Amino acid sequence: MNTNTYFKEHFDELQSTDILSGFDAIRQNAFNEFNRMGIPSIKQEAWKYTRISRLFEKDYQYDVKPGTTSITAADINAVRMPGHEIANELFFINGIFSLSLSTIRSAQLVVQPLDEAASNEYRDIVNNHFGHSSAYIMDGINALNTAFIHGAVFIHVKRGQITDHPVYIYHLSDARFTNSFSQPRNLVHVSENAQLQIVETFATIGQQESFTNQVIEIVIEKDARVDYYKIQDDYSINSQVSTTHIRHVGKSYSNSVVISLSGNIIRNNLNIVFDADHCEAHLYGLYCLNGHTHVDNHTIVDNVKPNCLSNTLYKGVVDDLATGIFNGKIFVRKDAQKTNAYQSNKNVLLSEGASVSTKPQLEIFADDVKCSHGCTVGSLDEEALFYLRSRGVDKDKARSLLLHAFAKDVVENIKSEPIRLYVNKLISERLQIDLL
Amino acid sequence: MLKIQNLRAGIEGREILKGINLEIKAGEVHAIMGPNGSGKSTLASVLAGRETYEVLGGSVEYMGKDLLEFSVEDRAKEGLFLAFQYPIEIPGLSTTNFIKTAVNEARKYRGQEPLDAVAFLRMMKEKMALVNIDQSLLSRSLNEGFSGGEKKRNEIFQMAMLQPKLAILDETDSGLDIDAIRIVSNGINKLRTKDNAVLLVTHYQRLLDYIVPDFVHVLYNGRIVKSGPKELALELEERGYDFIKQEMGQFEEAL
Numbered sequence: 307m308n309t310n311t312y313f314k315e316h317f318d319e320l321q322s323t324d325i326l327s328g329f330d331a332i333r334q335n336a337f338n339e340f341n342r343m344g345i346p347s348i349k350q351e352a353w354k355y356t357r358i359s360r361l362f363e364k365d366y367q368y369d370v371k372p373g374t375t376s377i378t379a380a381d382i383n384a385v386r387m388p389g390h391e392i393a394n395e396l397f398f399i400n401g402i403f404s405l406s407l408s409t410i411r412s413a414q415l416v417v418q419p420l421d422e423a424a425s426n427e428y429r430d431i432v433n434n435h436f437g438h439s440s441a442y443i444m445d446g447i448n449a450l451n452t453a454f455i456h457g458a459v460f461i462h463v464k465r466g467q468i469t470d471h472p473v474y475i476y477h478l479s480d481a482r483f484t485n486s487f488s489q490p491r492n493l494v495h496v497s498e499n500a501q502l503q504i505v506e507t508f509a510t511i512g513q514q515e516s517f518t519n520q521v522i523e524i525v526i527e528k529d530a531r532v533d534y535y536k537i538q539d540d541y542s543i544n545s546q547v548s549t550t551h552i553r554h555v556g557k558s559y560s561n562s563v564v565i566s567l568s569g570n571i572i573r574n575n576l577n578i579v580f581d582a583d584h585c586e587a588h589l590y591g592l593y594c595l596n597g598h599t600h601v602d603n604h605t606i607v608d609n610v611k612p613n614c615l616s617n618t619l620y621k622g623v624v625d626d627l628a629t630g631i632f633n634g635k636i637f638v639r640k641d642a643q644k645t646n647a648y649q650s651n652k653n654v655l656l657s658e659g660a661s662v663s664t665k666p667q668l669e670i671f672a673d674d675v676k677c678s679h680g681c682t683v684g685s686l687d688e689e690a691l692f693y694l695r696s697r698g699v700d701k702d703k704a705r706s707l708l709l710h711a712f713a714k715d716v717v718e719n720i721k722s723e724p725i726r727l728y729v730n731k732l733i734s735e736r737l738q739i740d741l742l
Numbered sequence: 743m744l745k746i747q748n749l750r751a752g753i754e755g756r757e758i759l760k761g762i763n764l765e766i767k768a769g770e771v772h773a774i775m776g777p778n779g780s781g782k783s784t785l786a787s788v789l790a791g792r793e794t795y796e797v798l799g800g801s802v803e804y805m806g807k808d809l810l811e812f813s814v815e816d817r818a819k820e821g822l823f824l825a826f827q828y829p830i831e832i833p834g835l836s837t838t839n840f841i842k843t844a845v846n847e848a849r850k851y852r853g854q855e856p857l858d859a860v861a862f863l864r865m866m867k868e869k870m871a872l873v874n875i876d877q878s879l880l881s882r883s884l885n886e887g888f889s890g891g892e893k894k895r896n897e898i899f900q901m902a903m904l905q906p907k908l909a910i911l912d913e914t915d916s917g918l919d920i921d922a923i924r925i926v927s928n929g930i931n932k933l934r935t936k937d938n939a940v941l942l943v944t945h946y947q948r949l950l951d952y953i954v955p956d957f958v959h960v961l962y963n964g965r966i967v968k969s970g971p972k973e974l975a976l977e978l979e980e981r982g983y984d985f986i987k988q989e990m991g992q993f994e995e996a997l
Contacts, residue, residue: 696824697844703847707835711833714833
């Protein structure tokens, strides 16, 4: 597509059809930003290893009119994740929320179209928090998502409520007839003393290509907790730019696990902002890749306020001609004394053609902090392999056992049992090992 | 059971074993002693199939088959066991899961059904008692954070689970205090039968107080230079390895 004229046409269409949302000004501003910054190029430091522009060279169907989909309940059954029987399930088709396919089971949850929430009792929350990620990801891709905000959802957990069921968010691309481009956008607000578990995944229905540019913003109030899991296991021709922006606005806790297994180009941004004292965040990631899959993980932990703790652990197993990238940034602002921030990235390369780039970054402006970072890239430990084989375990199985063991300290942080077992199963399939 | 003839092996072009001859029959315990650098651990590694070593010549017959033709894992499945001098730590893999995989792989190889959970647990319990090892230790990551004694007991526990025909114990006493040596040795002794054999590789005589060998061999500079009954170990202890060197007339070989 010719991105400029292509998006201009769709933008004009959206602005003229979706006039009641109240997002016109935000969209217009973001679209101007998109035009100014354009599609990120590899000349930009943050996109050095990921040539996202080549995805924009393809022709996509970009449907900006809400509510028109022929995807049925039967189509979505194949992509449902274990535990869905008791989960709140939110389905987005080509980036647009589908109320008819979704199920809300938890009374503690409020799920509303974002534009409604922007003008009702939740107005202040939306105004205070929506778009906060744009200050952290200043690039054309993020602006493009904001420029096209529609069909978005506001998820709210009421004060003091522990959501009894997790929220599964499915980003479905309908690529049965044409390539599909979609831009889901959501805002999650977890009130004081509340808890929520979110599982996000991406799936393409059909054989054509899909490209999803998704943003979720999560706000955590005082004494609240969020567990956030993202699973990327779509077909190898499908791509995602996926941004998760978690903002702690009161003393609170978050635990994120990002699992990337399959796809074409995947770029993940995970931002943690400590806008309050004594917050704690755990950021885990596992990329277990083969074929030509390219996964670029960027994490940011911004310590704005003092006494916060963050621990980042990303692990990669990269085979064939796949590429894994980790770029982890920790900012400690001037006032953020007593910050504890740990960061580690470990990689195992399984083939000559596989590649890994890893870049930890610390920017510290306070003087009383504890920060550490480290990274390793290596091949599978031959001594360990020999040890297992010397007990009669076949080479391939020994290899799989070791890789499974390597992945364990990431995967075990998935607190939801059905999701953890599901992820273990996906990893086992990838590593070709029977579950023990 | 095991017949080693003129075995020569080395690493990175350097010859370490320079013609080993050794025969072990079922029911026997053999001890290989020798100074540091004499090739003891190399011999253990070559028998287990460690691929960093290159076999340069000679033959090893095991249970009537050519051992050197087998892969590392198939040697294990054929009943050969190597207790490591330095057991490897593997974070994320529990001993229980690991040994269950190993036991069932061996069973599959012999055409047996895998053990069900109950039978496996019963077997575990029985073998744990042998080496005085705790269930909680086995649920932890393999050898990670284990003390020296725990690691060696875990080796003997694995040996008990796999019930090898030929066990090669590489410096199993190194780094152990007397109590730990006693526990480990008791475990090994209880596993002895008339059908299996043990090859002990050790630098010191003290292990042989607990596991009494039928034969003692002195390995020096890549060759077995002296063999004898268990009393040979005592003589070595008393006189040190120097007298061997003197007998060999190789004063220039510094320890």
